[in-house]
Amino acid sequence: MAEDKPTVATACMCGCSGCHMSFLDVDEFVKELAELLEFQSSHVIMDIKDIEEVDIGILEGTITNEENVEVAKEMRDNCEILVAWGDCACFGGIMTMRNFEPVEDILEECYIGKSDDESEIPDPEHVPALTEKARGLDEVIEVDAYIPGCPPSADIIRYGLEKLLEGEIPKLDKDKLRY
Amino acid sequence: MSTVKFTVDGEKISAEKGETVMSACKKHGIDIPKLCQHDAMENVMACRVCIVEVNGEQIQPACGLKVEEDLEIKTETDEIKKYRRMNLELIYRSENHYCMFCESDGDCELQDLMWENGIDYFEHPRLFPDRPIDSSHEHIVIDNNRCIRCGRCVRACEEVVGNQTLAFGGRGLENEIVADADVPLKESTCVSCGMCLQVCPTGAIFNKHSMFKGIKDECDLTESTCLRCSVGCETEIYTRTGHLVEIEGAESEMESGGQLCEMGRFEPLVDRTEKIDDVIYKENETEKEMSLAKGLEKAAEVLDEGDKISAMASGNLTNEVLDSFSEAMRTHGALFDVVGAKRHRFEKEVKRRINMIEGHFIDDITEVMKADHILLYDTSVRDTHPVLASYIRRAAMNGTRLITIDAYEDRFWEHSDISISVESPKTQLTRLINQVVREGKGSIEDLTRVSSILGGLRVHPRDVMQVVKHLEESTYDIIILGSEIIDRWSIRHIFELAKLEGSYLISLNQASNQYIRSLETEGVYEEPDVAYVLAGDEDDQEDMKKLIENADFSIVQASKRSELTEKADLVIPSLTMFEREGTSVNINGEEKEVERVMEPKGELKSEREFFEELAEKR
Numbered sequence: 073m074a075e076d077k078p079t080v081a082t083a084c085m086c087g088c089s090g091c092h093m094s095f096l097d098v099d100e101f102v103k104e105l106a107e108l109l110e111f112q113s114s115h116v117i118m119d120i121k122d123i124e125e126v127d128i129g130i131l132e133g134t135i136t137n138e139e140n141v142e143v144a145k146e147m148r149d150n151c152e153i154l155v156a157w158g159d160c161a162c163f164g165g166i167m168t169m170r171n172f173e174p175v176e177d178i179l180e181e182c183y184i185g186k187s188d189d190e191s192e193i194p195d196p197e198h199v200p201a202l203t204e205k206a207r208g209l210d211e212v213i214e215v216d217a218y219i220p221g222c223p224p225s226a227d228i229i230r231y232g233l234e235k236l237l238e239g240e241i242p243k244l245d246k247d248k249l250r251y
Numbered sequence: 252m253s254t255v256k257f258t259v260d261g262e263k264i265s266a267e268k269g270e271t272v273m274s275a276c277k278k279h280g281i282d283i284p285k286l287c288q289h290d291a292m293e294n295v296m297a298c299r300v301c302i303v304e305v306n307g308e309q310i311q312p313a314c315g316l317k318v319e320e321d322l323e324i325k326t327e328t329d330e331i332k333k334y335r336r337m338n339l340e341l342i343y344r345s346e347n348h349y350c351m352f353c354e355s356d357g358d359c360e361l362q363d364l365m366w367e368n369g370i371d372y373f374e375h376p377r378l379f380p381d382r383p384i385d386s387s388h389e390h391i392v393i394d395n396n397r398c399i400r401c402g403r404c405v406r407a408c409e410e411v412v413g414n415q416t417l418a419f420g421g422r423g424l425e426n427e428i429v430a431d432a433d434v435p436l437k438e439s440t441c442v443s444c445g446m447c448l449q450v451c452p453t454g455a456i457f458n459k460h461s462m463f464k465g466i467k468d469e470c471d472l473t474e475s476t477c478l479r480c481s482v483g484c485e486t487e488i489y490t491r492t493g494h495l496v497e498i499e500g501a502e503s504e505m506e507s508g509g510q511l512c513e514m515g516r517f518e519p520l521v522d523r524t525e526k527i528d529d530v531i532y533k534e535n536e537t538e539k540e541m542s543l544a545k546g547l548e549k550a551a552e553v554l555d556e557g558d559k560i561s562a563m564a565s566g567n568l569t570n571e572v573l574d575s576f577s578e579a580m581r582t583h584g585a586l587f588d589v590v591g592a593k594r595h596r597f598e599k600e601v602k603r604r605i606n607m608i609e610g611h612f613i614d615d616i617t618e619v620m621k622a623d624h625i626l627l628y629d630t631s632v633r634d635t636h637p638v639l640a641s642y643i644r645r646a647a648m649n650g651t652r653l654i655t656i657d658a659y660e661d662r663f664w665e666h667s668d669i670s671i672s673v674e675s676p677k678t679q680l681t682r683l684i685n686q687v688v689r690e691g692k693g694s695i696e697d698l699t700r701v702s703s704i705l706g707g708l709r710v711h712p713r714d715v716m717q718v719v720k721h722l723e724e725s726t727y728d729i730i731i732l733g734s735e736i737i738d739r740w741s742i743r744h745i746f747e748l749a750k751l752e753g754s755y756l757i758s759l760n761q762a763s764n765q766y767i768r769s770l771e772t773e774g775v776y777e778e779p780d781v782a783y784v785l786a787g788d789e790d791d792q793e794d795m796k797k798l799i800e801n802a803d804f805s806i807v808q809a810s811k812r813s814e815l816t817e818k819a820d821l822v823i824p825s826l827t828m829f830e831r832e833g834t835s836v837n838i839n840g841e842e843k844e845v846e847r848v849m850e851p852k853g854e855l856k857s858e859r860e861f862f863e864e865l866a867e868k869r
């Protein structure tokens with residue numbers, strides 16, 4: 073019965089989709105999962121991107137712009153348990169390398185310094201503005217479970233999901249924890 | 252040694268008095284997590300990762316805590332775990348750690364502890380401080396972004412290498428690893444030993460030639476002996492799919508602290524010289540390649556035809572290779588010599604003439620750290636026997652008086668108490684020192700007397716008198732002769748001085764393998780019909796070059812191309828130092844295993860078999 077299955081939504085903040093790709097590496101376990109979970113929406117693997125109320129919300133990626141903040145909060149509001157996938161979501165990851173320079177300087181360098189004459193700094197009216205710093209999820213919303221790794225291995229992603237299905241919050245350490 | 256008993260996590264443990272809780276625990280198989288502690292260095296208690304609960308009340312770092320009778324130690328209480336996590340997080344988040352592209356990913360003590368302690372999120376935001384990277388050095392990168400301020404590198408450079416190049420610079424959060432007065436490492440006093448990168452627990456100091464070639468767990472490890480000088484450091488050689496990845500010093504070697512030098516650690520990784528795989532025979536300006544068997548026949552033929560045959564081997568080969576080569580050469584009627592053996596023969600002759608007993612020669616070079624005076628003739632030791640040089644520096648830093656005598660620049664100038672520069676041969680100076688010693692205290696005070704003995708020698712009489720005075724005062728003095736001294740008279744006078752003063756001696760020669768001391772060698776024909784040179788992996792040796800230049804026909808057996816092989820008429824491949832296996836004798840006279848690190852790639856599989864066959868072709 074579909075209604076009894078826990079529902080899941082996944083989304084990507086500023087990330088490379090590597091965590092989602094790694095998730096797809098669970099191979100035939102996807103089939104099993106489809107029996108056990110109901111995927112409501114997912115940015116990589118489904119057409120439905122809108123976040124509705126779900127039991128488990130999974131986020132990949134760093135918070136680097138206003139849209140990320142919004143989506144992260146939306147996910148938090150709509151899910152029971154929020155899971156951070158990957159170093160970016162857990163600690164900020166590689167995106168935080170921009171934190172060494174002020175946002176203005178980075179935009180200037182990328183859109184003026186290193187581009188052609190017609191290039192200009194994007195208007196925040198059209199493109200979400202960058203936040204002051206790139207941050208991990210838990211600096212913006214509350215996170216319940218952390219699955220770090222760059223990307224986390226398929227085995228660890230699977231382990232995390234299995235724990236959730238058993239009704240536990242996965243907690244990684246020792247051989248399971250990698251980043 | 253008195254023992255004390257104490258409890259760790261409910262288990263009774265006995266330890267030596269004065270020992271730390273960490274060290275006692277380690278001996279009983281209890282590993283307390285640590286970052287700044289290192290067995291070869293003083294404890295500084297910088298990281299606080301090793302904290303333990305003491306007698307149910309205090310929390311203290313186990314690396315600095317001395318064992319006491321009835322101490323109650325707990326290593327894993329909830330509180331300890333909480334604080335350890337806090338400390339680790341603080342260490343990590345204060346710097347710029349990006350494990351996903353860090354050179355040390357998978358080989359990092361900090362990362363290991365983060366994982367072990369389940370730190371899957373941070374309680375506080377990361378800081379992202381601005382940190383410098385110094386990549387000026389040929390072999391070493393210092394990336395302060397990954398530095399956890401454990402100070403191992405600083406202590407290793409000072410306490411193990413005796414070099415004091417590295418230090419903490421800046422203040423507070425700006426605290427960084429700097430070289431000398433904050434100059435690029437390349438321009439600093441660094442001797443390129445690489446000890447700092449070996450002990451760095453993180454990716455803050457790393458080897459340019461090994462980076463991203465594979466983590467240690469994925470490599471094959473071979474424990475062997477360095478054959479680049481007679482110190483014979485124990486090495487740990489990491490390879491992956493038959494390629495060299497990294498060479499480290501064995502840290503079980505406590506006196507050396509696990510040191511290697513630039514020759515042992517870096518040079519093999521940088522070496523890109525073309526290898527010799529085939530026999531090359533040169534006739535009428537053309538080069539002809541032939542099989543190994545044909546090459547062997549050709550060599551036998553040439554040897555048979557020759558009348559005066561000179562054979563010379565590198566001193567960096569194994570006992571087995573030296574034995575079989577000399578055997579083959581002698582069956583072909585050759586005179587046989589090894590680079591470095593000449594110096595040894597002089598020495599033997601001098602010893603016989605002046606009736607010098609073996610007891611004067613030290614059989615453990617780490618003894619220099621216990622001497623109260625060191626008289627060093629020829630400071631090239633710094634470059635020829637670098638790890639011995641580190642012991643000399645360490646001794647000098649700990650109060651041993653160092654007197655250096657050299658014709659050129661004093662390569663220990665920062666450490667020497669008296670530095671005498673005198674033209675080679677040093678024989679005259681030594682003779683004068685001897686004379687002053689013999690004439691006794693009276694003449695020491697007599698400046699004009701010493702001046703007159705010194706005659707034309709441009710040495711300050713006061714220096715000579717100081718030297719004599721020090722030697723007189725000392726209760727344990729060691730005289731070290733570098734390998735560049737090759738004139739008989741200098742050796743004789745220095746040995747005489749040792750005899751006169753009851754000093755101990757360390758006498759160095761060019762050979763890495765001191766098996767030459769028990770090998771039968773002799774001077775070879777300088778202008779032979781045939782010269783057969785067996786080269787090692789080291790740079791060309793002058794003696795070998797001269798020999799083949801003066802020979803009518805020259806055979807060079809070598810693993811890689813060099814000036815020698817360019818000049819030779821017949822070139823035969825040999826194994827590289829990493830393909831060879833056998834034994835070697837170090838400066839202390841100990842036999843050491845040389846392990847095969849890589850399978851021989853060429854046709855030649857065993858040099859011993861090759862030479863046995865060559866001997867039979869007589």
Ligand code: SF4
Binds near residue numbers: 347350354359361
């Ligand atoms: S030094 Fe260690 S903890 Fe730091 S980034 Fe490198 S691997 Fe990670």
Ligand code: SF4
Binds near residue numbers: 408414415440447
């Ligand atoms: S390479 Fe050796 S001498 Fe140079 S800084 Fe490191 S430890 Fe010191």
Ligand code: SF4
Binds near residue numbers: 405453455
């Ligand atoms: S460079 Fe490495 S060894 Fe030196 S203080 Fe930093 S982390 Fe420690």
Ligand code: SF4
Binds near residue numbers: 515639
């Ligand atoms: S001191 Fe000698 S034996 Fe030790 S690493 Fe250097 S060359 Fe090799």
Ligand code: FES
Binds near residue numbers: 297
């Ligand atoms: S290991 Fe004890 S304080 Fe660092």
